[in-house]
Amino acid sequence: MNRRLQIHNTRASAFTIPTDGPEADGTFAWDSTTLIVVEISVGGKEGIGYTYSHAVTASLALDLMQKTVEGADPFETSALFVKMRRMQRNYGSQGIAATALSAIDMALWDLKAKLLDLPLVNLLGRIREKTPVYVSGGFTTYTDSQLSKQLAGWVEQGIPRVKMKIGTHPDKDVGRVKTARRAIGAEAELFVDANGAYTRKQALDFAYTFHSEYGVNWFEEPVSSDDLAGLRLLRDQGPGGMEIAAGEYAWREFELRAMLEAGAVDVLQADATRCGGVTGFMAAAALAEAHDVPLSAHCGPTAHLHLACAAKPLRHVEYFHDHARIEAMLFDGFRSPVNGDMEPDLSRPGLGFYFKHQDAEPYRTA
Secondary structure, three states: OOOOOOOOEEEEEEEEEEEEEEEEOOOOEEEEEEEEEEEEEEOOEEEEEEEEOOOHHHHHHHHHHHHHOOOOOOOOHHHHHHHHHHHOOOOOOOOHHHHHHHHHHHHHHHHHHHHOOOEHHHHHOOOOOOEEEEEEEOOOOOOHHHHHHHHHHHHHOOOOEEEEEOOOOHHHHHHHHHHHHHHHOOOOEEEEEOOOOOOHHHHHHHHHHHHHHHOEEEEEOOOOOOOHHHHHHHHHHOOOOOEEEEOOOOOOHHHHHHHHHOOOOOEEEEOOOOOOHHHHHHHHHHHHHHOOOOEEEOOOHHHHHHHHOOOOOEEEEEEEHHHHHHHHHHEEOOOOOEOOEEOOOOOOOEOOOEEOHHHHHHHEOO
16 A cells, blocks of 8 residues: 555635524524534545534634645544644644544544545444434424424434433423423433533432433533533432433543543543544543443534444434534435434445535535
8 A cells, every 4th residue: 555645635614504493502592503624635535524613613724734734644643633732732722723623633534544445433443333323402492392393203213312402491491391201202211401501409409300200311411511510419419310411512532531530420422523533532432431431422423423333432422403404414425313323334435425515515604
């Protein structure tokens, strides 16, 4: 194999796609989502990576690639990851910077696997043939009718785990959870996500009500994910049959490590589009395994499919309504869940998808 290949063609673009209706969670509301797509070409192959971030991330990603990736050997993914982290020292490696690096790292791994003509999961080392998913939506902007229709529809499709948003109007949350349970029946698992909207005492009170009356067994970010002591309190003092989950806002592995060392979560979440792409997500998997804590992939189901099938402690992947809709629109190779599982197409190299440039062009932002 020619090990003298050098990267000379890099691109980064931003596309802003309107939601299919008003969406909100416990601490934020939005009517569009911005997709950042990174493309790296060499040897007739193109690696694709993406993240969900601010449009300026495209410019930052392009600058980072020009300074670190162009002219480099596409097989040296680990060295390039370290080089990019060091390049970000003076302007910070979290937030937007982390999303830019994540998309680039994903594209590099996709390219590497395509140059080797291998599905990425085989390059990483496949552990499972498919990965369980849970479907999430149930936004706080939804009426009871919309909430019931969406969640019940997913269960009818054979997906036994569904998640809803809470926290915008705490006085209505018990009623909304009751509505959701009635809609999905007694057998499906019901998850709730407050996105850090509650105080510690509020969250503890809701935890007992949600679990004892409506069988909720997953409480995501009941308090801010920055409040590790608060998460630990919920884990220690909350109902025994309810798991506390957080980690989706971690930008680097040391934040995930701190969360695990604090004993703050029953399930660690990690997002490859934020925490360092393929390299960062697999590091998160190693941390979770070392602490004997299961791992759940946050959002971006297409980005996580191959990684999930190679991560030892993986519990499931979040099939988030907004991201799944965008990925189905703009990626050839998008995979939908079947009976609650997603399975990678091993006939396709790399991450198994290609970007639909023509379909995306109307949404171009930068």
